[in-house]
Amino acid sequence: MAAKTDDSGPVLPAAIESAWGLRERPPKGPRPGMSVPAIVDAAVRVADADGLAAVSMSRVAKELGAATMALYRYVGSKDELLMLMVDTGYGPSPGPPAPEDDWRAGLTRWAWAEHKVLRQRSWLLHVPISGPPITPQQLGWMEDGLRCLDGTVLGEGEKMSVLLLITGYVRNEATLTSQIAEGSRAAGVEPSEMMPAYGRLVARLIDPARFPALHRVLRAGVLYQDDDPDDEFVFGLDRILDGVEALIQRRAG
């Protein structure tokens, strides 16, 4: 009769709960020789140095001077470790918008912050994300993004959708440029030669009669140039923000 019904809903993995500061150490048993943050930091170090593919349980254990199976006392599975890696990989959120920023300036800053993180840690893009964000820092990013839209006429659901739209774009843009970088490393080509090589390849493959529009793009030299990736980024971001602005003005007017 004392026990409350368990309304916890979906059960959180143990390591995530401890990331939120819940769950205290039981007083019995030998003292732990490692800690979850230490393991996650080691895994992040491996990923930073050699990419996500190099992150195996044994490699992370070696990094810590421990045995492979020791890690499983701290994380329930490799997937759990990956989730925690994403959390610390993103790092702390960029903070609330500056007082002088309107929503557009704020979101621009917010998008650039994520852009910068993903450029530095492109392995974040390779982590198979397996659900909506539940780690502290991920929700921190969301919070800061929402604050940028605080004064606007948009509904709460619309704010959320706008944020989703922008993170999605940032992730996508980062994925594309990192693919080019990784592809050039794999093929042993200069990164600046990657797009031109791609352009030549497509030109060799397609039949202008069956791919007229694509052929025109090639003739214009679009794929041959090694554009500044930041220009690409700004273009798309401005398009999206223009779209949001149109919505806001329609709602207001």
Place this chain on the structure above:
Amino acid sequence: MAAKTDDSGPVLPAAIESAWGLRERPPKGPRPGMSVPAIVDAAVRVADADGLAAVSMSRVAKELGAATMALYRYVGSKDELLMLMVDTGYGPSPGPPAPEDDWRAGLTRWAWAEHKVLRQRSWLLHVPISGPPITPQQLGWMEDGLRCLDGTVLGEGEKMSVLLLITGYVRNEATLTSQIAEGSRAAGVEPSEMMPAYGRLVARLIDPARFPALHRVLRAGVLYQDDDPDDEFVFGLDRILDGVEALIQRRAG
């Protein structure tokens, strides 16, 4: 003096070249018992039935009644097989826009076509894409998208950027909704209960003082509702197309 210099640039994997209809069968040796398309179809069948994780070389071979290593006579590596799976998984492009469609209607149709494919074959989202598109049908999709923008004032580079923006959005939206679906299957929860459960979870975790904006979203009930995913999709797509429209009008006016 006869041989031309090899200007082929980056060397295409053998199986991709044969997808373009280059490369003929050498006349000697035993007749092949399989074919690349048959292998790719079998792999797609496995992915459709049991997801991308079930696609292993041995599983595909079993599907064909062949030995594992026999496949390597046809595809150079598993990655190559994955690339071909993406090509046939997307299927033929939706075709050029209807004559009565303006650019916006055409791109809307184009986006919905990809949306439909990704909803049916969500494993396509899990394939680690390893470079810009080079398979026939992928370039076919690009061609059809470019044609939607044919009459507009946009430059060729801008058309390309707009297309990238839209596919990126479609992929991202599909990723999110498929994650919810997969998460609900993994947790054994009704799909319609997934978002409400997520909302309750976040509400339990966050401190309203530290996450005021997020807290407000929760109070508005946004995360508790099981929205029609199509509505989400339309919202984002309209925002992007509004942004493109703003650009076109600025260029024109």
Place this chain on the structure above:
DNA sequence: CTAGTTCTGCGTATGGTCTACGCATAACAG
């Protein structure tokens, strides 16, 4: 018709992955 060449199918083996299980030990509670 025969010999040589070349390609197919595939068995074997290597080195990697994650992780279930169980044991010895360490630290506390009573």
Place this chain on the structure above:
DNA sequence: CTGTTATGCGTAGACCATACGCAGAACTAG
């Protein structure tokens, strides 16, 4: 001192991709 509980981790199982090499089939040249 004894029982309980948690830790570290060795072993082993079940997968995985794929390098290598051999037997035999199908063609060509003589």
